[in-house]
Amino acid sequence: MTSNLDEIVKKLAKKVKRHPKTLLTWFDDAGAIKVGDRYIAVKVDGFAASRALYPWCTFRDFGFRGVTGAVSDVIAKGCKPAVYAVSIGVKPEHIELIEDIFSGVEEAVNLYGGYIENMDTNVGYDDWIDIFVIGECSTQPIQRHAKPLDIVAIPRRLGLSVVAYIEYVEKRAPSFEEVKEFSCRPRACTEIASIVEECRACIDGSIDISDTFAEALQQLSEVSNAGLYINQKPSNMLHHLAISYAESRGVDLMTVTLASNEEYIPILVVKPGYEEHVIELLRKKGLEPILIGFATHQKSVSWLGKPVPKTIWDYASGTITHIST
Structure with a gap:
């Protein structure tokens, strides 16, 4: 992460209102809260095709990779993906690519498990995807942490x-x-x-x-x-x-x-x-x-x-x- 972007994130962290039962720090791979006797992880991740899509890959791959990026952070906390929401944006001349990107999303969700419950589309100056994931955790999520001798x-x-x-x-x-x-x-x-x-x-x-x-x-x-x-x-x-x-x-x-x-x-x-x-x-x-x-x-x-x-x-x-x- 670049230094300027890092400083902005740190500034936001000081004033953001977080859930009273939050379990992970603002800088962790995902967020997590305790609801009743259950542990829930939440993650959002996004990619712009201009930076994240190699020329030898397809837009279907782009959708798949977007899901992998978000799911990986949930899994790193010891949780399993359960529910997804997807936001896809494309250039005006790429409207037809929405179906290809979404097909890649579906293929990834079929691999990792869970259900797609909501979708949003938009048009702009790049092609992009944002993936939201709610994860179910059988035990308290793992934080970013290490202590001597670990x-x-x-x-x-x-x-x-x-x-x-x-x-x-x-x-x-x-x-x-x-x-x-x-x-x-x-x-x-x-x-x-x-x-x-x-x-x-x-x-x-x-x-x-x-x-x-x-x-x-x-x-x-x-x-x-x-x-x-x-x-x-x-x-x-x-x-x-x-x-x-x-x-x-x-x-x-x-x-x-x-x-x-x-x-x-x-x-x-x-x-x-x-x-x-x-x-x-x-x-x-x-x-x-x-x-x-x-x-x-x-x-x-x-x-x-x-x-x-x-x-x-x-x-x-x-x-x-x-x-x-």
């Missing part, structure tokens, strides 16, 4: 997003079909919600990787007032296609890992002693989980002894930006 894990390997991004910047379509599929129709990690339901006491915190991996680490550290130490090699965290692509182009593997974006999986913060149990639960769901590090008292993010450079998704420019080293 173990940090990811449910699968990263990096296909960076391959797609570099190819786009260099005005090419990815040669790997798996990269095309991932960039057009990323899948949220639906298995997380059932694992949280089975072992909520195992997990201290979570954050969705929707901007960059580096930014997610920094945000998790800042909100927790704790540090994170990554002790896993990049080659053990990256998809094999991302590794071969980076090596063929002379791109540093750590850079590829930190720049991984819109992966739509959570970083899980696991209580000490429970990490092997959580890893086993994830494996039983067909995932390839990786223990990547632990939380510290240092209040900074480092990787194998080196400070992690601030690598963010700049919404103003639509690019990945390295702020510092």
Whole structure:
């Protein structure tokens, strides 16, 4: 997120009126409240096609991806999507695309579960989509949080997003079909919600990787007032296609890992002693989980002894930006 936009959001946070039984901070992946004896998550997410639709993807993919972005944040809190509302806007010459975008939305909802209860359409100077999701939570939603000695894990390997991004910047379509599929129709990690339901006491915190991996680490550290130490090699965290692509182009593997974006999986913060149990639960769901590090008292993010450079998704420019080293 850009610094100016970040400051505006922080300013709004100081004056917004929130529900008296809110459970998550303003800066978390989603909102959540307790209603009676039930936990409810709520999320809104939006995308403009001029920034979020790769040229090799379709508007049907655009609708699917919009749902994935919103659902992933709900899932990262340990909840399951239940009800959706959709707002679709198009340029005047793209009126006929509304049906294609909505078809992609329906395909995603059929995959993730739940019901579409409301829809709005509009016309403007871009094509866009906003997805609203209400999630049902079987237990108290997971906050962005880590405390010293907690173990940090990811449910699968990263990096296909960076391959797609570099190819786009260099005005090419990815040669790997798996990269095309991932960039057009990323899948949220639906298995997380059932694992949280089975072992909520195992997990201290979570954050969705929707901007960059580096930014997610920094945000998790800042909100927790704790540090994170990554002790896993990049080659053990990256998809094999991302590794071969980076090596063929002379791109540093750590850079590829930190720049991984819109992966739509959570970083899980696991209580000490429970990490092997959580890893086993994830494996039983067909995932390839990786223990990547632990939380510290240092209040900074480092990787194998080196400070992690601030690598963010700049919404103003639509690019990945390295702020510092």
